[in-house]
Amino acid sequence: MNLHHMIDLDRLSVEEIMELIGLANSIRSNPWAYRESCRGKIMATLFYEPSTRTKMSFQTAMFRLGGEVVGFDNPGNTSVSKGESLKDTVTVVSGYADLVVIRHPKEGAAAAASLYSRSPVINAGDGGHLHPTQTLTDLVTLYNEKGRLDHLCIGLCGDLIYGRTVHSLIRAMIRFPGNSFVLISTPELALPQYVKDAMDAAGCRWKEVASLEEALPELDVLYMTRIQQERFSSPEQYRRQKGVYILDEKKLARAKADLRVLHPLPRVDEIATEVDEDPRAAYFRQTVYGMYARMALILTILQNRETWAGQEPEPAVYPCRCSNPACITHSEPYLPHRYTRSGDELTCWYCDEHTPAPASGR
Amino acid sequence: MNLHHMIDLDRLSVEEIMELIGLANSIRSNPWAYRESCRGKIMATLFYEPSTRTKMSFQTAMFRLGGEVVGFDNPGNTSVSKGESLKDTVTVVSGYADLVVIRHPKEGAAAAASLYSRSPVINAGDGGHLHPTQTLTDLVTLYNEKGRLDHLCIGLCGDLIYGRTVHSLIRAMIRFPGNSFVLISTPELALPQYVKDAMDAAGCRWKEVASLEEALPELDVLYMTRIQQERFSSPEQYRRQKGVYILDEKKLARAKADLRVLHPLPRVDEIATEVDEDPRAAYFRQTVYGMYARMALILTILQNRETWAGQEPEPAVYPCRCSNPACITHSEPYLPHRYTRSGDELTCWYCDEHTPAPASGR
């Protein structure tokens, strides 16, 4: 597999994804065989915003392969706070480390880092944009818990409008045949139209429902997410509706015996703790699958490193700014304005936002 | 030794304690023989309050056994700050790591963690309750510096009312024959009655004295602790009394030639720096013994891990709340209210506080 960076899971073919899942399962069934695979290798974790859970998963993955980890998770303590650019930090750190894992609050930051890095880059979350190793975790979990990634009826419950893990999972699962989706949320938190368009384009069935209880009986998979209180239209709405989206044993009684419940964690109260003992609750096992998924990814990328020449091919530069105010190009002004063009529309190479092409063409 | 968790040193038999001390000394005399003993193993350090010293001792111990360490020491940077329960954090992290070391400001937190952990748990301090690896450190120090753990006259000086290390050390030393205790403190900081009762029950001689100088000549061991200024009844009392509890060379001149001075560190000014050069000052050597004590503990627990089936036997649940407001059961409401019963009295399984049994029995 010709994998050098992991910025966006969509850039991998279905075959490449299945190869990663297969490797994750090989490691899982025989971890001892891999415990020296990355001996002498160093991974840098550049966490521009804290995410202890994701960081510990990456660290553990690297340690279980025999490698070491350096990094920071508190930009206030770093050169960044002296005004250093993302470019300089990534250039320097990628000279120390064999692999760079970056988490950043700005959209497109991982793609930007890959332009300057002297080592492969893994995106560990770039703002509300992408979090490909979470989605890879979800796929490894589904494959193991359900035995397949196709012909599944998948319920997605909670905050569907802002939840990047939900969008990424849908975009991954529509590539496998026969999957259908049940979208369970308030109207205010409904899935964005462009994700619905993607399901339609792939020929997938989907429907929107307002009640978790009603949706449960037909589901093979239930993907739960947090609804933050401030996302409801009023405190009154929150009090009235929140119970509708809480999973408990009473609601689970109506579900299939082989349902599997996933959650990207941390949860607050959207799954009652009584559910934890139910064999259908897969969310704690999911975190362990995530560790193996990251081991497979790290190992694959580091094995390719020997043959990697550096820079990836780059898309064209246009003289216009990305229309997404959260895009990394606004806070790091030296970045070239790269886009892919489709008719009159430009897609930002960093954050995937659409922008009209300038009248004069390129 | 059938050791899976280390929550409370009192749960170990004297034979098991001596076995740990013996292993610590084996490692100390031949550290190189153990440097690959935990290769491929991962320890998680969950520090819900900072304690750099304790954390560095655990980390060094694990590294010197060939293992790796993940963890956090700043809950503000973690999922905890998003409202995650102790249960969820421990469940997830124990899925990554082979061993969990927890430090928490609430009493009973380590016992609570052991209910949900998928890996063995070591208590690195739970509020004012227990700190068993400090006591194990003290025992390894005494055994090596004095050649025995019995028939010692042990002075304890400073804050005896709140000092958990003092209470734990007494509870450990009364299990060895012939030890006696000299309690050196102000009346406000005197040892609690229940610890005195424990000494009496074990048939140990003890006395209370007000002056360190007066106590020194008869001591085999002097265990110093900090007295925080705010513990005195008034600033005036502090100024008048503090010198009484400061160890200096002048006072030491009256002590036995083979006295040993211990201190859990950090010190502030209760031991003058001039004492550091005195061969009787054992407190810096004590920190090195602590590293070997923790190596012995980690190694023993990880060797037992292979045969460990998970959950420990659990005591009964009663429908009443623990009377200790600092108990972990108050901040983590899903915890079952477990107690051991003795007559009309319940003892909290988490924090060891006594609560009257409800009238109706179980």
Added chain:
Amino acid sequence: MNLHHMIDLDRLSVEEIMELIGLANSIRSNPWAYRESCRGKIMATLFYEPSTRTKMSFQTAMFRLGGEVVGFDNPGNTSVSKGESLKDTVTVVSGYADLVVIRHPKEGAAAAASLYSRSPVINAGDGGHLHPTQTLTDLVTLYNEKGRLDHLCIGLCGDLIYGRTVHSLIRAMIRFPGNSFVLISTPELALPQYVKDAMDAAGCRWKEVASLEEALPELDVLYMTRIQQERFSSPEQYRRQKGVYILDEKKLARAKADLRVLHPLPRVDEIATEVDEDPRAAYFRQTVYGMYARMALILTILQNRETWAGQEPEPAVYPCRCSNPACITHSEPYLPHRYTRSGDELTCWYCDEHTPAPASGR
């Protein structure tokens, strides 16, 4: 080489420096041969002020030698915040670790640490005083990029009055024959007289110029540093002058083809990003040389550790206080007041500040 601590690069002979550079290059050309050299060894990083860049360089160096790292970089989270002295922290930590790397805001702190450490000490920056591993990095860079350390015309640009890296580099380079210096700064930021005296004493040519552009054509090396805005006499001065000290491609057009540009990093805007692509820009390669320089230093010191008896010979104690208010002796009052005497002048053993000798002699 009889190297136990690395407090000040000046304490090494030219031959010893060349030996370290040679080892750094050996490691660089064959890193795999060294990846187990420090297996089982532990380095402690005591960072009393944050410096992520320097810490990551040290950590990576130790990991690439097969060793492990413990430490802290946030004194607010440590025993230090409970009032512990530098002496106690260093004594304890050096009992855990085989090597102590210290960074501290006070001048002379690394020398003070070496008095109490049970392991060798490396100075990773002590206030505005010394930063010997940065200078060693600069020397490894120059040796590799220029092929020699002698007969170079070296420009130094920016903040020459406070820049400790500039002073250290000059003091190192005047020990090699035939080097000359061009000092490029505003009058307010000119090099201190005592550094000029050192150049004169070594018989080195030097001159001061006000313009980078004018100086560039004759330089073999350009060492850039940040000028902080607040160092200008007025905001107006800053606006008027700052462009004069910014390196860009236009200015570089006048420079030699084999010029090399160094910078200790992080930069802010004193080098335009367009320069990064120029092969003469050596500052990113410099950080990688720094990793190999630190590997060579760590390896050399740890190999000497076996034969090290502990305490170094100590200079005399005088009954007077150091005149430098930033000296570590003022914040750690137990430190003996050590000086070397030359005629009527005492030089502080910790911070190198000069103080008149007391009239009564020693």
